[in-house]
Amino acid sequence: MKKVWIGLSITCILIGILGTAVDLIEGNSLEDTAVVLFVLALFAAFFGWLAWLWRIKSPLKRAGEQAAMAANKVKESNDAYKGLSKSLKWRVWKYRIVGALIAVLGVRMWHMGNWSTFWISFGTVVLIIGIAIFMMGSPQDYNSITDAVKMIGMDRERKIGEFYKAYKEIQTPLGSAWLGYFYTSPYKSMIFGPDDRGQFIYFYLNSAGNIGYIGYSFLDNAIKKKLTESVYPPVTDLGADTAGHLCYHTDVFFFQDWLKASIENYVKTEQVIPFMDASPSEVYTFTEDFKLTGEHFEVQDKDQNTVYIVDGTMPLINLYIHDTEGNEIFKMTKEIGHALATYRFFYRGEPYGVLEKQFTFVRDTFTMDINEGRLELTEYAGTIGHNYKVTLNGTLIGAIMDDMDITIENIVWDNAFLIVHDRKYLPLITAMAVMVTRELARDEDGGLTNR
Structure with a gap:
């Protein structure tokens, strides 16, 4: 298709050149010639732009991939549903029926209220x-919309005591x-x-004992009563270095994933x-926030x-x-003109892969x-700041964390930092972090997707 465009x-272009030559020879009006040339130039530019878009992957192919991904999500949801117990399947349908009826009522309110601003707003809230x-009926659906609280389906009726013993x-x-x-x-x-900061993770079962919920809170005043004492207390000595603090708060952040x-x-x-905590040697920090006006900053290890070194100049295409x-x-090159953000990655001058939103x-x-498989960068939903996990073929290889607001000896670290589980992937995760921070800076600046 690229060759067609x-x-x-x-x-x-050739028609424009030929037409202009004919008009000059025949002495026709140059005003009409200029208009025709302008229109042909627009068409030539449009077809050239389409050819440029098609040089990596055609928009039609990308649209097909998005449709296939949506279909795969539906398949995963259906497969997960088949594995649920009978009681959970009944729960799913109860929630879906009630949710659908409420959603229909919300849409109905728009018409019932004669499309007034109040009824459109109120109906939209009801629709949401x-x-x-x-989406709250099954663990698969529930966990697909948030990371703030995680739902776990049980194989049978369970008691909280058996989990406590374990x-x-x-x-x-x-x-x-x-x-x-x-x-x-x-x-x-x-x-x-x-x-010490009031952070804790909790897990409880519903009244039927067939659904469990894992959540995070920093409101320790919400704890009403202690029934037992912990065998091991929380970590209090985080050390004086930056890495120890960052690792600790990252461990707390990923605690829900581990517990689930x-x-x-x-x-x-x-x-x-068992819980596997992060090692301080795996922490890397940026020396300053990312700006669209140009970049020159450093990535440092735990010993600073x-x-x-990251470099980029306006307009930060490269x-x-x-x-x-x-x-x-x-080297990361931003592809302009795509509906969804697209970056070409080059490793030591050679093409490495195309990162697509x-x-x-x-x-x-x-x-x-990439050669090793499928690399995914996924944002955590419902969390403070912008936090991402990086997986290779489903295995976590690192994380990009942001806005952790960690205070260490009067120094506030409010920039992105990296947790890398395998140092050989540090350059790659650094490149992905730079891409992420560029996109975040663009969003905060009010930019469009194709910038």
Whole structure:
């Protein structure tokens, strides 16, 4: 298709040249010639732009990929539904029916209120509530719309006591588990924490014992009563260095992911997955915030030694990552004109892959196919700041964290930082972090997608 667009563009140019030559020879009006030339130039530019877009991947192919991804999500949801217990399947349909009825009522309110501003606004709120209820029936649907609270489906009726017995001696940054009650909930909960900042993770079961919820809070005043004591207290000595603090807060951030995976594994195998905390050697920080007016900043390790240098000048179409000796490690080129953000990555001058933003409603997601498999950059929904996890073939290889507001000896770190689980991926994760911060800066600046 690219060749077709190039051919059409060249054809427009040739027609314009030929027509102009004929008009000059015949002495026709140059005003009419100028108008025709202008129109043909517009068509030539349009076809040239289409050829430029098609040089990597055609928009039609990308649209097909987005449709296939949506279909795959539906398939995953259906497969997850098949694995639910009978009681959970009944729960799913109850929520879907009620949610659908409320959503229809919300839309109906627009017409019933004669399309007045009040009824459109009120009906929209009701519509959103209906959609939320519709998505709350199954763990698969619920977890697809938020990361703030995670839902786990049980294979049978469970009691919170059995989970407490399994986790009461598991050491984590927030200490070991204990049982208690909240002022805001009638359910007995398993709690990790709170730490010195009031942060804690909680897990409780619904009244039927077939659904579990994992959440995070920093409101320790909401804890009403302690039923047991933790065997191991939360970590209090974070050290004086930046890395220790960043690792600790990253561990707390990923705590819900670990607990969800661990409980799901326990339900299936009666085995608990131990908590694996981050190592300080895996933390890398940026020396300043990203700006669209031009960039020159450093990526530093835990000892504040410069590892990479990031450069970019207006209009930041090309971004470069160099090592301390000035060698180019990665180059990222922003593709202009695409409906969804697209970047070409070059590693040491050679094409590495094309990072493409996917069409999603909840989480910003970028994907790139590389020699080792499928690389995904996924945003956490419902969290403070902009936080992303980087996975390769489904395995977590790092994270890009932002706006953690961590105070260390009167220094506030409010920039992005990296957690890297395998150092060989540090250049790649750095490149992805630079791309993410560029997109965030563009969004904050009010830019359009194709900037």
